Amino acid sequence: MKVFLLSTILVLLWVPTAQAEVLLQPDFNATKFSGLWYVVSMASDCKVFLGKKDHLPMSTRAIKATEEGGLHVHMEFLGADSCNQVDAEYLKVGSEGHFRVPALGYLDVRDVDTDYSSFARVYIYKELEGALSALVQLFSRTRDVSPQAPKAFQDFYPMLGLLDDTVLMLPKSGMCIPEIEEEP
Numbered sequence: 491m492k493v494f495l496l497s498t499i500l501v502l503l504w505v506p507t508a509q510a511e512v513l514l515q516p517d518f519n520a521t522k523f524s525g526l527w528y529v530v531s532m533a534s535d536c537k538v539f540l541g542k543k544d545h546l547p548m549s550t551r552a553i554k555a556t557e558e559g560g561l562h563v564h565m566e567f568l569g570a571d572s573c574n575q576v577d578a579e580y581l582k583v584g585s586e587g588h589f590r591v592p593a594l595g596y597l598d599v600r601d602v603d604t605d606y607s608s609f610a611r612v613y614i615y616k617e618l619e620g621a622l623s624a625l626v627q628l629f630s631r632t633r634d635v636s637p638q639a640p641k642a643f644q645d646f647y648p649m650l651g652l653l654d655d656t657v658l659m660l661p662k663s664g665m666c667i668p669e670i671e672e673e674p
């Protein structure tokens with residue numbers, strides 16, 4: 491029954507693309523999506539990711555909506571002995587919630603779904619060193635993930651053909667947390 495419901499929803503929301511058939515949040519609101527997120531889980535078939543999978547800490551995204559409908563994304567993650575920071579512009583492609591990030595080799599980025607206040611599921615199709623791969627991320631507003639979140643993620647990555655052994659729940663230890671500017 492659950493599988494049936496899920497596939498019905500998928501058919502209704504399906505967004506056709508060249509690379510993969512991945513959903514997009516209807517009426518995505520970049521302003522509501524702004525603020526701090528923790529990347530608590532990931533899955534990917536990227537070889538580089540799979541090689542580093544056992545050593546990746548939780549990372550953060552401080553997001554600000556841009557006037558053009560894109561996102562400014564400030565990422566922080568723990569490197570060898572200090573916090574690494576990366577700033578990237580997510581450029582809007584057509585629909586709200588659909589982006590590309592040329593600087594990071596992200597050819598297609600989608601907010602698949604979010605309730606804005608607790609979780610988001612993000613899909614990235616990327617090119618790294620000539621290899622194409624899919625990456626899905628589970629965002630959480632808090633470091634402690636809501637009990638429903640991993641379940642929602644388990645329902646998600648297999649739809650993209652990602653296997654269980656490509657999934658990583660990221661450890662909370664040794665995290666870099668950015669200072670968020672207060673809204674004026």
Ligand SMILES: *[C@@H]1O[C@H](CO)[C@@H](O)[C@H](O)[C@H]1NC(C)=O
Pocket residue numbers: 519520521522
């Ligand atoms: C997006 O969310 C913001 C903040 O909640 C709200 O003010 C704005 O009207 C929303 N935009 C749309 C297009 O719904």
